[in-house]
Amino acid sequence: MRILIVSLITSxxxxxxxxxxxxxxxxxxxxxxxxxxxxSSITAIEQFGSDLQxxxxxxxxxxxxxxxxxxxxxxxxxYKLSLMPIHSLSLPKKLRQQLIAGEPLTLASEDDIAIxxxxxxxxxxxxxxxxLMNQQTPTSLNxxxxxxxxxxxxxxxxxxxxxxxxNRLLALRQxxxxxxxxxxxxxxxxxxxxxxxxxxxEFNHMAQxxxxxxxxxxxxxxxxxxDLRTPLAxxxxxxxxxxxxxxxxxxxxxxxxxxxxxxxxxxLVEILLNYARLDxxxxxxxxxxxxLTPVLEQIINNQHNxxxxxxxxxxxxxxxxxxxxxxxxxxxxxxxxxxxxxxxQKKVTITIEDSAxxxxxxxxxxxxxxxESQREQIIKPFVRGKAEHKGYGIGLxxxxxxxxxxxxxxxxxxxxxxxxxxxxxxxxxxx
Numbered sequence: 001m002r003i004l005i006v007s008l009i010t011s012x013x014x015x016x017x018x019x020x021x022x023x024x025x026x027x028x029x030x031x032x033x034x035x036x037x038x039x040s041s042i043t044a045i046e047q048f049g050s051d052l053q054x055x056x057x058x059x060x061x062x063x064x065x066x067x068x069x070x071x072x073x074x075x076x077x078x079y080k081l082s083l084m085p086i087h088s089l090s091l092p093k094k095l096r097q098q099l100i101a102g103e104p105l106t107l108a109s110e111d112d113i114a115i116x117x118x119x120x121x122x123x124x125x126x127x128x129x130x131x132l133m134n135q136q137t138p139t140s141l142n143x144x145x146x147x148x149x150x151x152x153x154x155x156x157x158x159x160x161x162x163x164x165x166x167n168r169l170l171a172l173r174q175x176x177x178x179x180x181x182x183x184x185x186x187x188x189x190x191x192x193x194x195x196x197x198x199x200x201x202e203f204n205h206m207a208q209x210x211x212x213x214x215x216x217x218x219x220x221x222x223x224x225x226x227d228l229r230t231p232l233a234x235x236x237x238x239x240x241x242x243x244x245x246x247x248x249x250x251x252x253x254x255x256x257x258x259x260x261x262x263x264x265x266x267x268l269v270e271i272l273l274n275y276a277r278l279d280x281x282x283x284x285x286x287x288x289x290x291x292l293t294p295v296l297e298q299i300i301n302n303q304h305n306x307x308x309x310x311x312x313x314x315x316x317x318x319x320x321x322x323x324x325x326x327x328x329x330x331x332x333x334x335x336x337x338x339x340x341x342x343x344x345q346k347k348v349t350i351t352i353e354d355s356a357x358x359x360x361x362x363x364x365x366x367x368x369x370x371x372e373s374q375r376e377q378i379i380k381p382f383v384r385g386k387a388e389h390k391g392y393g394i395g396l397x398x399x400x401x402x403x404x405x406x407x408x409x410x411x412x413x414x415x416x417x418x419x420x421x422x423x424x425x426x427x428x429x430x431x
Contacts, residue, residue: 016154041205066119068128080129086118089125099125168196172203184211215380231261284403285325289430292359296350299333308341314352322359322427324406329427332402335395336363336423343367343421358426367420375412399425 073081099105105116117126178186188200238258243253300310308348340348344365354358379396408427415422
């Protein structure tokens with residue numbers, strides 16, 4: 001959203017300033033030049049009339065020269081020059097006195113503007129006539145035209161900016177609608193240049209999260225229906241047998257089986273509840289710098305299975321640290337090692353590899369290994385690699401979820417030396 005806000009402000013600012021400057025420049029070039037030309041021409045004619053009047057009054061030009069000038073004056077121009085007797089112009093007494101005193105007189109009609117100069121030598125009027133120019137109407141019209149063009153161009157630029165945004169929003173709306181209809185595989189194709197790139201990425205994260213949760217619910221329902229059905233059927237069979245059995249030894253044997261099945265159901269329910277609690281919204285991850293080797297040594301020492309050989313390989317430097325929550329780090333490592341003990345024959349190897357930014361923990365066993373087609377499935381909850389193995393298939397799902405909180409990764413393969421499964425976990429050394 002920051003890209004959207006910054007691009008919007010930048011586009012509005014650049015468009016307003018650039019278009020304002022452009023139309024201001026065009027207006028000054030077109031309108032002002034158009035309006036200044038007539039004004040400057042009239043001023044020049046007025047000055048010419050005044051100069052001519054002064055020369056005639058001072059006797060610098062004769063009457064014949066004036067008549068010759070007027071006769072040679074071009075008839076095709078906008079300005080006319082002529083002579084007329086003063087008595088042929090009807091004027092109020094005050095204006096006539098001002099005109100005789102030497103002040104030019106300007107009169108406007110519907111068609112033209114006439115400037116009168118009094119010539120004392122021959123008591124005639126020198127008349128300069130100019131077409132009437134309405135300067136206000138074109139100027140106002142041009143202003144409206146340029147203002148309209150400015151807002152039209154500004155609107156077009158805004159539409160040009162909004163077009164990709166509208167397309168991305170419509171695409172996001174379409175994906176959200178499809179997702180709401182149950183098509184949980186729908187994802188937004190995040191473009192390299194997008195105003196709402198952050199929103200699209202968050203939508204994909206949300207969609208993936210919802211898809212994972214729905215998948216977990218399906219797996220949970222499948223696991224519950226499968227794993228609870230067997231002990232429930234055994235309990236029901238045992239209860240029916242107890243009602244018909246009078247032998248105390250047999251009754252005690254069936255009671256023990258019922259008790260074991262109840263314990264199995266309780267264990268399954270506890271596992272379900274623990275996995276449900278492993279949601280980031282329900283837990284607090286307190287990360288700190290933790291020495292890794294002592295944690296692994298303690299977990300290995302707590303393994304009470306003398307038939308399995310545990311080998312811990314690590315650099316001589318025991319100060320290898322990771323940035324993690326101590327409680328959930330222990331849970332992660334316990335599940336990895338427990339998973340290895342369930343699938344191995346007699347040996348489990350734990351290797352620590354240190355690098356500048358990450359620590360790699362590799363847990364390998366000498367079991368049958370994991371087929372490549374099953375590697376993505378076994379990290380899902382209640383999915384077990386092989387049916388004969390004990391457990392509920394929840395250990396690796398817990399590992400994956402804890403790694404997600406710690407920005408770590410899990411890689412599954414087969415170990416070349418032992419021949420069994422190989423689980424490689426990378427954890428950051430710093431936050």
